[in-house]
Amino acid sequence: xxxxxxxxxxxxxxxxxxxxxxxxxxxxxxxxxxxxxxxxxxxxxxxxxxxxxxxxxxxxxxxxxxxxxxxxxxxxxxxxxxxxxxxxxxxxxxxxxxxxxxxxxxxxxxxxxxxxxxxxxxxxxxxxxxxxxxxxxx
Amino acid sequence: xxxxxxxxxxxxxxxxxxxxxxxxxxxxxxxxxxxxxxxxxxxxxxxxxxxxxxxxxxxxxxxxxxxxxxxxxxxxxxxxxxxxxxxxxxxxxxxxxxxxxxxxxxxxxxxxxxxxxxxxxxxxxxxxxxxxxxxxxx
Amino acid sequence: xxxxxxxxxxxxxxxxxxxxxxxxxxxxxxxxxxxxxxxxxxxxxxxxxxxxxxxxxxxxxxxxxxxxxxxxxxxxxxxxxxxxxxxxxxxxxxxxxxxxxxxxxxxxxxxxxxxxxxxxxxxxxxxxxxxxxxxxxx
Amino acid sequence: xxxxxxxxxxxxxxxxxxxxxxxxxxxxxxxxxxxxxxxxxxxxxxxxxxxxxxxxxxxxxxxxxxxxxxxxxxxxxxxxxxxxxxxxxxxxxxxxxxxxxxxxxxxxxxxxxxxxxxxxxxxxxxxxxxxxxxxxxx
Numbered sequence: 001x002x003x004x005x006x007x008x009x010x011x012x013x014x015x016x017x018x019x020x021x022x023x024x025x026x027x028x029x030x031x032x033x034x035x036x037x038x039x040x041x042x043x044x045x046x047x048x049x050x051x052x053x054x055x056x057x058x059x060x061x062x063x064x065x066x067x068x069x070x071x072x073x074x075x076x077x078x079x080x081x082x083x084x085x086x087x088x089x090x091x092x093x094x095x096x097x098x099x100x101x102x103x104x105x106x107x108x109x110x111x112x113x114x115x116x117x118x119x120x121x122x123x124x125x126x127x128x129x130x131x132x133x134x135x136x137x138x
Numbered sequence: 139x140x141x142x143x144x145x146x147x148x149x150x151x152x153x154x155x156x157x158x159x160x161x162x163x164x165x166x167x168x169x170x171x172x173x174x175x176x177x178x179x180x181x182x183x184x185x186x187x188x189x190x191x192x193x194x195x196x197x198x199x200x201x202x203x204x205x206x207x208x209x210x211x212x213x214x215x216x217x218x219x220x221x222x223x224x225x226x227x228x229x230x231x232x233x234x235x236x237x238x239x240x241x242x243x244x245x246x247x248x249x250x251x252x253x254x255x256x257x258x259x260x261x262x263x264x265x266x267x268x269x270x271x272x273x274x275x276x
Numbered sequence: 277x278x279x280x281x282x283x284x285x286x287x288x289x290x291x292x293x294x295x296x297x298x299x300x301x302x303x304x305x306x307x308x309x310x311x312x313x314x315x316x317x318x319x320x321x322x323x324x325x326x327x328x329x330x331x332x333x334x335x336x337x338x339x340x341x342x343x344x345x346x347x348x349x350x351x352x353x354x355x356x357x358x359x360x361x362x363x364x365x366x367x368x369x370x371x372x373x374x375x376x377x378x379x380x381x382x383x384x385x386x387x388x389x390x391x392x393x394x395x396x397x398x399x400x401x402x403x404x405x406x407x408x409x410x411x412x413x414x
Numbered sequence: 415x416x417x418x419x420x421x422x423x424x425x426x427x428x429x430x431x432x433x434x435x436x437x438x439x440x441x442x443x444x445x446x447x448x449x450x451x452x453x454x455x456x457x458x459x460x461x462x463x464x465x466x467x468x469x470x471x472x473x474x475x476x477x478x479x480x481x482x483x484x485x486x487x488x489x490x491x492x493x494x495x496x497x498x499x500x501x502x503x504x505x506x507x508x509x510x511x512x513x514x515x516x517x518x519x520x521x522x523x524x525x526x527x528x529x530x531x532x533x534x535x536x537x538x539x540x541x542x543x544x545x546x547x548x549x550x551x552x
Contacts, residue, residue, distance in 0.1 A: 013300060013442035015293035017187070017346055020253065022289050023195040027162035028427035035485070046485040049155070057161040061199045067253060070293055071460040115158065115205060151304035151438060153431035155484055160427050166289035184347040208431055209311070209322040293463070296529065299471040303438035325431070333437040337475045343529060391434065391481055
């Protein structure tokens with residue numbers, strides 16, 4: 001288990017005419033939390049993509065419970081609860097003011113510059129597995 | 139069963155540094171297809187929201203199979219395959235050049251201007267149910 | 277002078293909590309109109325970018341007069357009124373229901389795959405100049 | 415003169431297929447910097463909009479000098495250099511790693527809930543003018 005919390009301030013740009021955050025705009029927050037989670041175990045997604053491989057989203061799921069509003073300080077808790085292998089699953093809890101706004105997950109595979117699936121680069125998988133084994137289950 | 143197809147031309151704005159469409163940007167395409175599906179049975183989402191109720195997304199799911207690219211002419215087939223009730227589920231098949239790019243669904247409930255869940259307005263539910271019963275199963 | 281009109285249906289995703297379209301979201305409409313303008317004179321921006329050069333925006337300007345709303349059918353008239361050279365300037369008139377919503381322009385230069393400015397590719401500049409000379413001034 | 419600096423971490427969502435940040439995506443950064451500028455003088459844009467008035471953008475301008483990239487830590491310096499009156503002009507300098515990426519400005523007017531222009535609310539204009547007069551010219 002690896003977990004990390006990230007905070008995001010809601011932009012007016014992210015709201016819609018219902019007066020709340022448009023549902024698609026939670027996904028970039030999950031991305032920010034995922035990048036920070038990866039950084040928290042010593043990996044750099046920037047270096048990974050500069051080296052020519054990516055971890056695109058192959059599956060995304062969100063459950064919306066309460067709307068986020070402009071200027072809310074949103075906390076996104078990202079966690080890897082399933083042992084990473086060819087696929088990496090990241091789970092999210094999105095909250096503000098102690099209230100759970102949404103939960104969800106994304107599933108990722110490693111691809112090369114041309115978008116072809118590849119085996120996870122050894123140093124990345126090792127870092128993920130080491131951190132996963134060290135982390136206490138929750 | 140109610141189904142409708144909508145076409146979307148991929149904008150450069152919707153791509154990311156992997157050279158393909160960013161995963162969150164499929165959701166506004168689903169929205170366009172959903173609005174067109176609703177229009178195809180004589181309902182207007184604009185009128186609904188002007189009357190003070192909305193159909194926000196309470197659950198969203200996407201499976202990504204092949205990336206969409208800039209300038210692709212994308213077809214989004216939206217379908218209601220489950221009898222609408224308090225919840226309305228819309229399923230999507232997103233394709234380009236005859237190739238399936240992604241599948242997914244969104245689940246919706248009716249809310250009032252303040253975001254509180256309400257029973258579906260009678261005329262809307264009736265229109266949905268009538269169209270649903272008329273549509274041949276697929 | 278080269279001019280072309282494109283239509284865009286306003287997405288709910290493009291609105292904000294003021295109930296109207298967020299100001300940044302007019303720029304992707306201008307992009308769509310620009311790509312269509314280029315296509316109208318026989319050029320393909322997709323082929324251009326596949327060949328390794330781009331026409332990024334180096335300057336953007338917008339004046340907002342009346343807000344666009346969800347579901348509006350917006351017309352974007354893109355026009356090249358200044359003879360294209362190292363720079364290409366595209367001007368926009370954005371309207372709906374015969375009402376002018378916004379005007380603006382973008383300025384572009386040619387760059388290679390690494391983002392370095394290059395001289396305009398001959399066939400592209402020729403096509404632009406030929407169309408520019410043929411077009412009646414307006 | 416009122417000035418304030420805000421930092422933004424570039425999201426992958428904000429990049430495009432040129433490998434750099436899409437030009438429209440600088441505007442939400444300007445918004446974040448503007449909201450923070452307003453907060454720095456004791457005003458809350460959230461409270462303002464909850465009270466029923468807004469400061470929409472009536473003019474926007476950006477000059478792009480160097481591209482921002484994924485994961486860059488971008489600094490946006492927002493400044494009010496012109497005495498606020500019916501219109502408020504905010505100027506921006508966007509940089510990363512000490513390199514100037516873009517400059518620009520937005521112009522704003524006050525509107526009510528229905529989008530009609532109104533005179534600036536007294537307490538807001540007073541706070542702006544007081545801070546403006548206190549700030550040393552730069």
